[in-house]
Amino acid sequence: MSNEAYALQVSRYPVGQVGADDFELVPVDLPEVADGQVLVRTTWTSVDPGLRLRLRADAPEGYFPAFPLHQPMDGIVTIGVIEESRAEGFPVGATVWHSYGWRTHAVVDAGEVAMNGLASLRVLDVDGIAPQTYLGPMGPMGLTAYAGLHVIGAIDDEPRTIWVSAAAGAVGVLVCQMARQLGHRVVASAGTDEKVRWLLDEIGVDAAFDRHDGPLGESLAQAAPEGIDLYFDAVGGDHLEAALAAMRPFGRIALCGSVGDYEREPAGPRNLFLATSKNLTMRGYRGSSYVDLLDEMQRRVRAWIQDGSVTVKETVYDGLDQAPRALADLMAGRTTGKTLVRVGD
Amino acid sequence: MSNEAYALQVSRYPVGQVGADDFELVPVDLPEVADGQVLVRTTWTSVDPGLRLRLRADAPEGYFPAFPLHQPMDGIVTIGVIEESRAEGFPVGATVWHSYGWRTHAVVDAGEVAMNGLASLRVLDVDGIAPQTYLGPMGPMGLTAYAGLHVIGAIDDEPRTIWVSAAAGAVGVLVCQMARQLGHRVVASAGTDEKVRWLLDEIGVDAAFDRHDGPLGESLAQAAPEGIDLYFDAVGGDHLEAALAAMRPFGRIALCGSVGDYEREPAGPRNLFLATSKNLTMRGYRGSSYVDLLDEMQRRVRAWIQDGSVTVKETVYDGLDQAPRALADLMAGRTTGKTLVRVGD
Known part of the structure; x- marks a missing residue:
């Protein structure tokens, strides 16, 4: 052998x-x-x-x-x-x-x-x-999505507006669906028109836009005219800047990674001062640091998959x-x- | 009149x-x-x-x-x-x-x-x-310092190592002294040698350095060889980058403002990815958003001033x-x- x-x-x-x-x-x-x-x-x-x-x-x-x-x-x-x-x-x-x-x-x-x-x-x-x-929703992707919602206090929170970037990605689409199941209003962004349609039609997000369709800030303002309370960041750079600008007071951001920076020189958000002026919390995290949430996540996700509420x-x-x-x-x-x-x- | x-x-x-x-x-x-x-x-x-x-x-x-x-x-x-x-x-x-x-x-x-x-x-x-x-320790400065320690969970925490930037400033020197009273190890930085001496000799911080004395990262590594758990940021820019680099896992940062950026174009921290890789929390805040802490702060600070433990x-x-x-x-x-x-x- x-x-x-x-x-x-x-x-x-x-x-x-x-x-x-x-x-x-x-x-x-x-x-x-x-x-x-x-x-x-x-x-x-x-x-x-x-x-x-x-x-x-x-x-x-x-x-x-x-x-x-x-x-x-x-x-x-x-x-x-x-x-x-x-x-x-x-x-x-x-x-x-x-x-x-x-x-x-x-x-x-x-x-x-x-x-x-x-x-x-x-x-x-x-x-x-x-x-x-178990490589996706029931495994590392599910844990990363669930832990992201956990670190920004979105699991047992009242309904909020959350922006999910890279929403057609393995983690993003889970964050969208989990957030919907948890009662939040979900605004999703992705990189192609086809993904946007899929997010709206199949995944059932409340609003979605292609990140290439004009300035992010404007697309976001259109999708969430009253601003956002929560942001799931898997992109960094211009996305994080747009989120900081759109955040309502005491908003919370999960920093899951910045895929946009992995193949080039990273740039920090130039408007980070808004975190101070708007009392924002930003929490970097790794799913693998929250293994204690694995059983709880798997129990919920298994049920959501089996009853069809998670695709x-x-x-x-x-x-x-x-x-x-x-x-x-x-x-x-x-x-x-x-x-x-x-x-x- | x-x-x-x-x-x-x-x-x-x-x-x-x-x-x-x-x-x-x-x-x-x-x-x-x-x-x-x-x-x-x-x-x-x-x-x-x-x-x-x-x-x-x-x-x-x-x-x-x-x-x-x-x-x-x-x-x-x-x-x-x-x-x-x-x-x-x-x-x-x-x-x-x-x-x-x-x-x-x-x-x-x-x-x-x-x-x-x-x-x-x-x-x-x-x-x-x-x-x-009441314009300083018993007022807005005291509240800003105390709220900063509050938002990063440093009030009732076990002893940690905290770096305080702009430590000879009105808020910084209070953060230093409050953190000492709360049992933490305090590393302070300031902009002149004279301020550094004063912080060490009069304020009683555990370590201090002049931010002009070589790369911040090296000064910080010398003052806190095992890294820092908490960082009080009143400067932003290069200070925030140095803090992100020196943070231990699950470290917490209070973003009080970025005085370094008020008179020039701000630059975000290029190493923000470390927040993800090290599970760091960054909390922007304004003292005036934590008026509910005013009475508690004034009670403690009045006692610390009167018994000589806060200068x-x-x-x-x-x-x-x-x-x-x-x-x-x-x-x-x-x-x-x-x-x-x-x-x-």
Whole structure:
């Protein structure tokens, strides 16, 4: 079996856009399964904007370290089926997640705590729910969305107006749908007209605009004439400035990341003084720092998916070798919902 | 009496530094004191960095409006003595504060709510405490300092390391002293060597540095080798960037203003992504939005002043006509502690 296992490795750190040339698909030898370990055959793996940050020699402080060159890419949540087990509670045939990333097989230590604290080896309840949902709404994406609403106090709040940027992205579309379920008025922005239509027609947001359709401030003022109370920021830069300008007093902002800055020099918001003059709170956070919310999130999201109030949207690439292209497409805004790679059945 | 009353008015909005030429001292006619009103003779008035923001045709949204040209300057907290009263509870001879600002006399409506919500007409308890203290530690400065510690959860917190910027300023020096009293380790920065020595020797901070002594990040790393948990920002720009870089996970920042930006184009922090990667909270706030903390603050500060654990530091200018020079000196960093104008006895 060992000569049938492959892993994607970083061959060089991309400058600007990610290309297939920046990676190499190499055969790897799998170690013997030792006591307390399982062999997992990958079925699905994940493609996230955050990976782009780890494809830099100068990965930002406090974030996960850069992927080492010419080594298997660890720390990416992955779904698989146990093929061989020497660990109690992890039977052959069970669907699990782990964090061993972009490879066809992995020998995983059942007691090991994953780098991100979230996806240590765990058997998943796939009864009535598709396994890959655990890479999206039921997994890291769901946790990031839910934790974002949590840090800005939007879970048990009275109805507010929330602006969700990058709303057609894997996390954004969940924030939109969760916020709707929690009673808020949702204003969404995205990068294409098609995504805007989809957000309005399929996802059911209250208002939506294409970020290219004129100055953000004007689009936002049209969608939320009385301003916004909450902002979910996954973009930074001009979006954050527009939010600061549109915020009502005592508004709250979740800083989930700034995908707009990952491939260029970041610029801070020039109107940050408005945070002072309007008593605004800005909270940066990482979903993986809120693992204590995972059970609560999964319970609610499972129910919302099953009763149809949360739509699961995926963009799927087939074959491990397609992961780099999937990442490039994601960064370029060409994917909708959760971006996934189907590695095997 | 009316021909003995004077007011300072803005004659033009200064570009860059404030100059005496930007103001005019003009005689004003005082109205008759009507029912529910008092005539107050000014003894002390206040000079604050925030005034600079109101000396701009384009005062930032959400802040107080610009001072109108050729009109008395309202909305500046001022101490005086009642000379004539037709309002119950406001006897002649009582020391009061109000918000009628830079003038020698004012006829004040006892029922009127001040623009900033704080200094509506109020009789002050000056027993054992100097009246002008109510413009500093017992007034807006004390409230701004205390509210800043409140918004970052530093009042009833376990001991933390806090960096206080502009620490020799009216608010900064209070934040330093309050934080010390609340059990925190205080790292202070200021703009001159003399201020640094004073902070160390007289105010008793744990560490201090001159912001001109090399890169801020290095000075901060030397003063707080293990990083900081809390940051009190009154400067913005490079200070905020240094704080974001030095913050420990889940650190909290109070954004009190960005005096460094009031006379030039503001620049946002380029490393704001660290807020996400380190789970940081940034809270902008205005002291005047936390009037509900005033009584609690005054009770504690009065006790701290009286037992000597809070030092009151003032830079005093004599004569109403000196107020513009006082503001220019304040903005240029030439004053220490609370900047005051003594208008009369």
